[in-house]
Amino acid sequence: MILITNDDGIIAPGIKALIEVASGFGEVLVVAPDAPQSGQGHAITITRPVKLRKVDLYNGITAYECSGTPVDCVKLAKNVLLKNQKIDLCVSGINHGSNASINILYSGTMSAAMEASLEGINSIGFSLSDYSFDADFSLAKKYAEVIIRDVLMHKLNDCRLLNVNIPAGQDIKGIKVCRQARGRWIEEFKEGIDPRGEKYYWLTGKFEYEDHGEDTDIYALENNFVSVVPSGFDLTAYPALNSLKRMENLI
């Protein structure tokens, strides 16, 4: 059983592309948000209930739209819809827009895949570096297919999650296995006045790449390679453990 989700919503062209690829490998279940949920990160819905509705969008593929976040979709799939059933793989995406570098933290697509990985399920998040709704997913599908086949065949051994980013365009040179680049958003807020006369702020910004290593996902993408970053969920900064030992003597 392959679980498919995303954060752009169940009718996004990117998830359609991923369903077409993944359903070639066996039975699939689609559980995806009923509306776009970009930037939802690892948010879960705890203060209100969520709903699931079975939809017939993809030629007989079992699919549910969910009123919750991408992470909610994975929790509901695992604990309600597929209770006690083995999930061989979770795939998330194909995201409309890059999730390289620190964008793994903001991305609902990557957080959904990470949630499955927390449950011990091999998981892959796919993103195409093209934000447009009518992006061309044909080459992305080809790469998604070979990577899914590889993971189903060899499994993932030293991690449970891959962050796969695919450059836009037709000139892809191959696949690079990379580390997450350092980078940050240079934020601007567009300020305006709403119809009631109140000031508002609307987030916008530009991603700045601060890492000049040639072993990063951003470097791979800039050189027209598909980037594959094996990813985890242990955020401990191990090199800092020693220097902070001083704190044990504070009180």
Next chain:
Amino acid sequence: MILITNDDGIIAPGIKALIEVASGFGEVLVVAPDAPQSGQGHAITITRPVKLRKVDLYNGITAYECSGTPVDCVKLAKNVLLKNQKIDLCVSGINHGSNASINILYSGTMSAAMEASLEGINSIGFSLSDYSFDADFSLAKKYAEVIIRDVLMHKLNDCRLLNVNIPAGQDIKGIKVCRQARGRWIEEFKEGIDPRGEKYYWLTGKFEYEDHGEDTDIYALENNFVSVVPSGFDLTAYPALNSLKRMENLI
């Protein structure tokens, strides 16, 4: 300048406790959600504008409530309210409830602190292992104070973020510097029927601790120590880079 935020909302007793402690070290700015935002993880608001409203809640302390997520609060503080001003420290919390182990991923309190750390700002997220609104923060304040003093004095060198969890009760034995424990949520969804006759699912669950190391945050808390986990944002699973090199030859 010390920036203060949280995810339980600007009127939560936990942030009041943190304001009382942090304002003893110099000028502070409070920017916190106008409503509870637990479980929002690293969510940001991109599809609609957010608002800031200056509030007079804490005896002349400059404070704004924000209609966005905890991470939005930090972005607005840095880019709008404190534009070009140096932020010496960001403190988030004191959270009502533990954020140990993988809960760093789900927690808006920790994600807000992590967002500041992405900007190079030394940041500390504080949580008390007591979910109740009328939790007793007196001992938590004492530990927050010594840890803030230490970080202001020595800075953070090998990381920019501390995940500090404080056990409930009066019998605290000291501070332990730890790694993030492995663990997972055993989820259940309470199912019900809403007033319109539609089925709903409401997330609940129980945290299961799967890590029996004595160097973890959960172990420290279970033994009545305050846990301090130095934390980062590089999710690369470095041990997997080698075994995945095979993927570079797939196409």
